[in-house]
Amino acid sequence: xxxxxxxxxxxxxxxxxxxxxxxxxxxxxVAMLATIDTLPALTTIAQRLSAGIDxxxxxxxxxxxxxxYLMGQGxxxxxxxxxxxxxxxxxxxxxxxxxxxxxxxFGSISGSAVAATSAxxxxxxxxxxxxxxxxxxxxxxxxxxxxxGMLIPPSNILIIYSxxxxxxxxxxxxxxxxxxxxxxxxxxxxxxxIYVARxxxxxxxxxxxxxxxxxxxxxxxxxxxxxxxIGGIIGGFxxxxxxxxxxxxxxxALSLVFYRxxxxxxxxxxLLKSVNTTxxxxxxxxxxxxxxxxxxxxxxxxxxSETLLALSQNPLIILLIxxxxxxxxxxxxxxxxxxxxxTPIFLPVAESLGISPLHFGIMMILNxxxxxxxxxxxxxxxxxxxIGKVAISEIVKPILPLYAAMVTALVLVTVFPAISEFLPRLxxxx
Numbered sequence: 001x002x003x004x005x006x007x008x009x010x011x012x013x014x015x016x017x018x019x020x021x022x023x024x025x026x027x028x029x030v031a032m033l034a035t036i037d038t039l040p041a042l043t044t045i046a047q048r049l050s051a052g053i054d055x056x057x058x059x060x061x062x063x064x065x066x067x068x069y070l071m072g073q074g075x076x077x078x079x080x081x082x083x084x085x086x087x088x089x090x091x092x093x094x095x096x097x098x099x100x101x102x103x104x105x106f107g108s109i110s111g112s113a114v115a116a117t118s119a120x121x122x123x124x125x126x127x128x129x130x131x132x133x134x135x136x137x138x139x140x141x142x143x144x145x146x147x148x149g150m151l152i153p154p155s156n157i158l159i160i161y162s163x164x165x166x167x168x169x170x171x172x173x174x175x176x177x178x179x180x181x182x183x184x185x186x187x188x189x190x191x192x193x194i195y196v197a198r199x200x201x202x203x204x205x206x207x208x209x210x211x212x213x214x215x216x217x218x219x220x221x222x223x224x225x226x227x228x229x230i231g232g233i234i235g236g237f238x239x240x241x242x243x244x245x246x247x248x249x250x251x252x253a254l255s256l257v258f259y260r261x262x263x264x265x266x267x268x269x270x271l272l273k274s275v276n277t278t279x280x281x282x283x284x285x286x287x288x289x290x291x292x293x294x295x296x297x298x299x300x301x302x303x304x305s306e307t308l309l310a311l312s313q314n315p316l317i318i319l320l321i322x323x324x325x326x327x328x329x330x331x332x333x334x335x336x337x338x339x340x341x342x343t344p345i346f347l348p349v350a351e352s353l354g355i356s357p358l359h360f361g362i363m364m365i366l367n368x369x370x371x372x373x374x375x376x377x378x379x380x381x382x383x384x385x386x387i388g389k390v391a392i393s394e395i396v397k398p399i400l401p402l403y404a405a406m407v408t409a410l411v412l413v414t415v416f417p418a419i420s421e422f423l424p425r426l427x428x429x430x
Contacts, residue, residue, distance in 0.1 A: 001034065001035075002031050002034065002035050002294070002298040002300070003295075003298060003300050003303075005027075005030060005031040005034050006027055006028065006031040006291070006294065006295070006298075006300075007027075009026070009027040009030055009031070010023055010024065010027035010291075013026060013027060014332060014333075020284065020333065020334055020337060021280070021283045021284050021287045021337075022287075024284075024287040024288060024290070024291050024337060024341075025045070025049070025287045025290065027291070028045060028287070028290050028291045028294050029041065029042075029045050031294055031298075032044060032045060032294055035294075035297075035298065044293070045290050048286075048289055048290035048293045049286040049287065049289070049290050050286070051289065052285050052286040052287075052288065052289025052290065052340075053282050053285050053286045053289075055163055056241060057159055057162060057163055057170065057240060057241065058159070058160075058163065058282070058285065059241045059244070060154075060156075060159055060239075060240045060241040060243065060244035061156050061159060061160075061244070061278065061281060061282075062244075062274065062278040063241070063244025063245050063247060063248050064111045064154055064156050064244045064247060065112070065156065065274050065277050065278055065281070066248050066251075066270070066271070066274040067110070067111075067244070067247040067248045067250075067251040068110035068111055068112040068115045069115065069270045069273055069274050069277075070248070070251040070252055070255050070262070070270060071106070071109055071110045071115070071119070071222070071251050071254075071255070072110060072115045072118060072119045073119075073255070073261070073262060073266065073270060074251060074254060074255025074256075074259055074261045074262050075255065075259035075260075075261030075262075076106065076109065076119075076222045076254070076255075076259070077102070077106055077119035077120055077122075077123060078123060079215070079218035079219045079222060079259070080102050080105045080106050080109075080120075080219055080222060080223075081098060081102045081120065081123055081124065082210050082215040082218060082219070083105075083215045083216060083218065083219035084097075084098040084101040084102045084105065085098050085209045085210065085215070086209060086210065086211075086212050086215045086216070087101065088101060089209045090209065092196055092197075092201065092202060093192065093193070093195075093196025093197075093199075093201040093202070095124075095127060095128050095131050095133070096128065096133065096141055096189075096192035096193075096195065096196060096201075097189050097192060097193075098124070099120065099124040099128065099138070099141045099142055099145060099192075100141060100145040100185060100188045100189050100192060101185070101189075102120045102123075102124065102145075103116045103117075103120045103142060103145035103146045103148065103149075104145060104148040104149070104152065104181070104182075104185045105219075105222075105223070106119055106120055106149070107145075107146055107147070107148050107149020107150070107152065108148070108149055108152035108153065108154075108181070108226060109222060109223070109225055109226060110149060111149055111153070111154045111155050111156050112149060112156070113146040113147045113149050113150055113369070113372055113379075113380045114146075114379060114380055114383050115149075116145075116146035116149050117142055117143060117146040117380050117383045117384050117387065118383060118387065120142060120145075120146070121139070121142040121143075121146075121383075121384055121387040121388065122387055124138065124141075124142060125138045125139055125142060125387060125388045128141075131201070132199075132201050132202075133201065134398070135388050135389070135390050135394075136388070136390050136394040136395045136397070136398045136399075137195060137398040138388060139384045139385060139387070139388030139390050139395055140384075140395050140398040140399035140402055141188070141192060141402065142384050142387075142388070143373045143378075143380050143381050143383075143384035143385075143395070143399065144188055144373050144399065144402040144403070144405075144406060145185070145188055146380055146384070147184075147369040147370070147372050147373060147380060147406075148181045148184050148185050148188075148369075150335070150365055150366075150368075150369045150372070151177040151178075151180050151181035151184065151362065151365060151366060151369065152177055152178060152181035152182075153173075153174035153175075153177055153178070153226075153229070153230055154174065154229050154230075154240075154243065154244070154247065155174070155177060155365075156281070157335050157336065157339060157365055157368075158170065158173040158174060158177060158361070158365065159240060160285065160336055160339050160340065161173065161339050161343060161361045161364065161365060162361075163285075163340075164292075164339055164340045164343035164344065165343055165347055165357050165361060166357075168357045168358055168361060169358075169429060169430075170233070170240045171233045171234055171240070171429055172358055172424040172429040172430055173358065173361060173362070174230060174233065174240075175230070175234065175423045175424045175427060175429060176358050176359075176361075176362050176420045176421065176423065176424050177362060177365070177420075178423055179419050179420070179422060179423060180362050180366055180409065180413045180419055180420060183409045183412065183413070183419065184366070184369075184405070184406060184409045187405035187406070187408055187409050188402060188405050188406070190405065191401045191402050191404070191405040194401065195398075195401065221254055221258055221259075222254065225247060225250055225251070225254075228246065228247075228250060229243045229246065229247055232246065234427060234429070281336060284334065284336045284337050284340075285336060285340060287337070288336065288337040288340030288341050289340060291337075291340075291341055292340060292341055292344050295341070295344065295345070296344065300345070301344050301345045301348060302348075304345050304346075304349070305345075305348050305349045305352070308321060308322075308349050309349065309352065309353075313353070315350075315353040315354065315355055316414075316415065318349060318350070318353055319350070319355070319363070319414050320414075322346050322349070322350070323363070323367055323410065323414060325346075326338070326342065326346075326364060326367040326368060326371075327367060327370065327371070329342065329368075329371070330367065330368045330370060330371020330372075330374060331371055331374045331375070331376065331377065331378075332376060332377050333371070333377065334377065334379065335365075335368045335369070335371070335372065338368050338371075339364065339365070339368065342364075343361075343364065346360075346364075347360055355417070356417065356421065356430070358420060358421060358424060358430060359417040359420045359421055362413060362420040363410070363413055363414050363420070366406075366409065366410050366413055367410055369406070370403065370406050370407065370410070373399065373403075374403075375392055381395070
């Protein structure tokens, strides 16, 4: 009965477009009131909302959010695009490849798919249209490529998965995301190449590409942030939370002093945006933690686990079922609550079949990343359509081959755990 009330009411509230955090809190509260007495229910939900965000690891999130905003407006995107043009701009249809690589680079530095879509899309979508690409395809490339930042560190959602999974090493998760993120990037480039070949789009003119050394000099300071953050965490010089603070200081110095794209007057709106985003994320985390507690109290994860294991003992079959379920969930739920709610449900099933929490986490994040560019709740899709000035109905056809590329990457990561585990194992993190 608890599960029926919880998920039934939650689905209804989402259907009427209530904000997802409020839908989670209201559905959880009603289900609690139907299960336990009023005073304990009210006390418990208040405690769980507070306890859900009472984690030292979560302190890294506001830092990485702020550093992402600083990078988005600090001139980093233009320099990464110039560097990507040097790398692949001379290839036939190279501007599509530039878009993919720029989104991957910026997403990996900022840790935000929305920030990558905004920063890179503002440059690349008009530029691609000028070179003969249609706007819906240009927007589709930006939207899908921006999601690679969810896998390539530093990534806020990997920190949240660490919390939801009960303490999988953040450093191991960060390193584990590299190869899957690069795999998605490569397959998106392949999909773009097929489009370019079919439409006979030419390479960029040499005049539109900067010389190698100036472009490299402009991009290296931005790219060094990845080395600084990941190297510091793996080397044990600082924690992920301290790494977030260092990312803010480095981004601030880069934007104010080195690139000089920001002034002190620009900091107030950036700080305000960061505070607003952090508040939304933390409310989602607290609300999802309350729902997870109720599900655990009502033995919902155990019931689902027993049901799945009764269907099959084959790990690939179970992972297929979980992946299909998560693909559906990702179409109507944001990544943060999805990770916090469904990790405690599906992870025990995976572990009982010998699947490592590290591999499962990367698979789950890659799966839910596809939902970021899927209607009706795909936040990255809406941002990309807004920047590209295209309707969602126009983007559906060109985005399908790119979806296929992402799903192919998901299948490969699911079937071959070594894609996720090779680098962490090599570095002795697992």
